[in-house]
Every structure is written in structure tokens, then in C-alpha cells.
Amino acid sequence: VSEQPPTLRSLADLRAVIDRLPGPDRDAAAKAAAREPTLTKPPHSLGRLEELSAWLATWQGRHPPTVQRIATWIFAGNHGVAARRVSAFPADVTAQMVANFEAGGAAVNQVCRAVGADLYVDAIDLEQPTADITTAPALSEAEFMAAVRRGEAATRAPVDLLCLGEMGIGNTTVAAALAHGVFGGDATAWTGPGTGLDDSGIARKAAVVATAVATHRAWADDPLELMRRLGGRELAAIAGAVLGARLRRIPVVLDGFICTMAVAPLVRLRDDVLDHCAFGHVSSEPGHRRILDLLGRRPILDLDMRLGEGSGAVLAAAVIKAAAACHAGMATFADAGVSNRGAE
């Protein structure tokens, strides 16, 4: 795949890119389906590992699929709404954690090292928080698209698998607002403790979420407008990375609630837009299980994690790597001289 960078100057450009995204590679999928039953194991006994290797082939567009080069990108952004005391941590922590990623001291650094993934961090205009979404659009169209392009740019290096993560004090509030704005339901059902709010903090946060969605209710039927108005730079970048990866046939592993909400609105525009994405884990932030259920998607891991940073995505990449290794590396019944079933 040699893909020129798409034009991404306006929401209309973004809509056009979504319309022309490539579909599954049915030839690679057929080859994976043909090889799987020849491998030395009972049929389907590797369970979801078999699904994951077929998914990899389908969206890498080649067979056998490979997972040698795993890139993890963390996008960071700051949020005006953080001033409304919606986080247990001060907004300064966004930049401090970016420094921690760069110095190798965060959880995701250790997980990347354990799994064998490269880590890249893109801190987007941290000194310029988004507007407070309870009173104004988070970003102008130009600001939003600039962040989308930052994400798209992260997909230009050839990798086998792209793990996405985020950092941004206040961004579970933003994710809850997007969920409530795009998918409806009650604001409280989408609002959780984030980094560790107590019950009164969660109630305050839910009120902020409800107010934000009410402020922008005139755009309730326009997912891209809601992404600009209720989102943030790191969420826009994640959306850009997911679309860029699809254009370049790079399967993606999404992380938790924020990462999922950065792209979930896109399914309103195109049903299959996230088919090249795996959901690495289900976060203990309660909105995440809810949105996964709505999307009809099952996470790979369920480990009560709720850290963000891409930590759950990278950990799931270890499972995906093993799935690819089994599919590509196992002996067939014929090669190994193992009797196949049917001896009864």
C-alpha cells in the first residue's frame, strides 16, 4: 500500500476520507481461513486467537499476518473543562506525565518494554487547553483538523500493529459528554470516577456532562461536529490515527473509554469504520463496558485496569502477537505427521 496523505483540512474532507476507506482484504481472509484447520490442534481450540489472526490477515491485507513491529502512540491534550473540578488530579499532571513517558517512568513504558513495542508520545498544544465545553465548542474546526492531521501523521511509518492511548486531565469528562451526546442515555450512566473522584465528585462531573451536551444539542445529529465541540485534541488525533491506519492497512488496538469514545461517533457515519480496530481491554471506568456493548464488540482483556496511556492496548498486543505467531508458525498435521481427528 502506497498511500498519499489524505487531504484533511475540513470536516467535509474528513467525511470524504471516511467514505472512501478501504474494506476488508477478502483474499487474505480466505487464505487464513484455509490454513487454520490444517494446523496441529483440534478445530477452534485456540478460540479468540484464531479470530485475531484472521482479523490481522484481513486488515493487514496479507497472509500470513505478522506482528514484528508494534508501535504505540500516546496523544496528550489539555481540557478547559478541567477547571470545573472534574478530576482528582490537577491539569498540570498532563504535562508532567508526558515528561514521565519521555523519561521512561510511566506504566506504559514498562508494558511496552515487556511486550516489545515502540512508544511515541505526541503532546498537542498542552499550553493551550480546549475551551470549556459547558459554554463553548472545545475546538475550532481548524484546531480540530490540525489535531486530526497529527494523528494521521503517526500512521505514515510502516508498522504491523498500532496501539493507541491518551493522556489528558479531564478527558473522561469529555469522553462521557461525547457518549451522552452521540449515543444518548442518561449522563450519569456514562460518568465514572476517572482518576478517582468520590461520589460527590462524580455527581458534579455528571452535571457538567449534561450541561455540555445541552449546550451543543443543536448538533446532536452530526457526529463530526460533536467530536469537535465536545472532544479534545488527543481524541481528534486518535480519530485521525484510526483513519490513517485504515488507509495504510495497519490494524489498530484501542485502549479504554477515552480512546474508544474518540472514534465511536464515526460508526454513525459508516458501520464498518472500526472493523480494523481491536478493543484491547475493557476498562473499569463504567462507560467503557457500556459503549463496547453498544458497539457489539468484545474486548480482549478484562483486568480492572483504568489507567489509559494505552496500557491496556499494549498488553492486548501481546495476545495478538501470540495469535499471529501461532497461525504463521505452527506445523500442519501433514508436516508434523500428527494424526488428524476422525479415528472413531
Place this chain on the structure above:
Amino acid sequence: VSEQPPTLRSLADLRAVIDRLPGPDRDAAAKAAAREPTLTKPPHSLGRLEELSAWLATWQGRHPPTVQRIATWIFAGNHGVAARRVSAFPADVTAQMVANFEAGGAAVNQVCRAVGADLYVDAIDLEQPTADITTAPALSEAEFMAAVRRGEAATRAPVDLLCLGEMGIGNTTVAAALAHGVFGGDATAWTGPGTGLDDSGIARKAAVVATAVATHRAWADDPLELMRRLGGRELAAIAGAVLGARLRRIPVVLDGFICTMAVAPLVRLRDDVLDHCAFGHVSSEPGHRRILDLLGRRPILDLDMRLGEGSGAVLAAAVIKAAAACHAGMATFADAGVSNRGAE
């Protein structure tokens, strides 16, 4: 820990070893508990990874815990009951798969390579299947204890984490018989498709399980006698490895239904006997979820796998490795200059 090999000549010896197993290292556990809240993340945001690193410290008996050397041992055995058509594959497949492990062609070889684990295979007297458990004890006491010693011997090399797996055509039947014999319930509730029986095959297998347990019902209150009478060499070796690992402070990752049933009877003798073991995954073989529920233990992964070979255990070792890496390698709030919570 410098531990002389325990005497393991008789069931009485085995009972004595179980009685004197070491308990948790409370000092290492306390150090893990003290370090965890200093790390640069919201409290408890790594979920089960935090539990796993504390568990590692507790049972390695050191802080910080490390997961550099992961050993995987697969024990293989043959079963006289296989002649009763309880498997979709012929008994020859046990030896053929051992050759496949040794040649590097099985699923577990690929998973070990992906995760960075060493693999060892011990095929125990494959040319000498156990007796048919529907009519006789599977093993004499001498045969049973010889297999226990094979497992114990596997724990003499110093490693950080031991993953256990098995291969043996007919051994889900044996595992179901042990479950039914030791934990009661209905034979059909413990009996599943194994390598791929159809419904009539499963019904035939459940009848075999019920008959086997009835044959040995006089020993229903003696878990060690049931392990000898209803088990098999690879299951006995797994029990020996679990006990040897406890003596040498090596945490263990168990695999699926057979691996779990090889040691679950021991909890009847001592409640905490499996506290140094993690349950790597829950198999789609239905008895496994049932026994995990009875033991009150939560698996690390749930990926619809049902292959055995230690494949689920080794995959879970990747999660445990990441957990240790986070606990040991993350920066503290003080070191990284990150503001801790409480800014409200």
C-alpha cells in the same frame, strides 16, 4: 531458598510434604503494598496487574518481584481409558504431539517464543498407558509417586515463574472423573467435548466418568487416593511440580481444566495449597469454569481457548511479566515530579 528434594516415596510422604509447605512471605508482601501507592498513576488504576505484582512478591519471597526467567513444563501421559472412545483423536496423537513440541511446531512453541518463555517437555512412560479407570486404579502407588517426583524434579532449576501444561489423549475424561469424584455434582456437568466430541460422544464420555467414580467410590474421602486411582502420570507430575515450586518459592501459572484438576483435590487437604498458583485462563471446556468457581479463583484471561499444552498459562505469563515490570520499573510521584492527587 536452598531446599533439599523432599522425600516422595509414598502417599504418606506426599501428605507430609503438603503439611509442611511454606506460607506467604509477609515481609515481601508488605513492601509491595507500601510501594504501589507511590507509583505515578491513580490508586488501583492498574487493577489486576497490581494484585499480580503483590502476589509475585509474596510467593517469590522477595521485593521487587522479577519475571525474567519463565519456564514452561509440559508433562505428557497416556490413558487406558482412551480405548473407550472418549476422545476425537487416537491415542497415538500423544506421542506425535510430543514430537511436535520437540520440533517446535505446536501452538505452545509459538506462544513461548512470543512471550519469551523457555519450554521443556517430559513425556512420562507413553508406551505404558494407565489402567482403564472404569475397572482398576489408573496407577499403582509406586507409579503415581514416580510421576510426582518427575514433576518435583522440574522445579529444581531456579526460575522466576513456572507455567505448567499437559498433553494426553483421554485426559479431559480423567480430569472430569477427578472433579466428579472429589467435588461431587453430576458427571455430565463436568464432562465436555474435549478435543471435539459430538453430543453422543459427550454422553458416552459422561457415562465413562460416572462408572469410573463409582468403581473407586470407597476412596471418596481420600483426595490422594483419588488422584492415584482416577488420574494419570501427567496430572501426578503437575501436582509434584506445584508442590516443588511452593517449596522453592516459585510462583506457578496453571493452564486449563486438566492442569487445574491435577491439583484441585489438594485443597481438600490444605486450604491454602494453591495460593502460590495463578490461573492463567478459563478454558471453554465447561468443567473449568465450574472448578474455578468452586475454588473461588478468577482466571487472568478468558479467550475461549481449550488446547492445553500450557498455551493459556504462557499467554497469561505475558500479563504477569508486565505486572512485575510496572511495579518494579515505574517512577514514583516524588522521583518524576508528578503532582499527586488531592488538588481539589
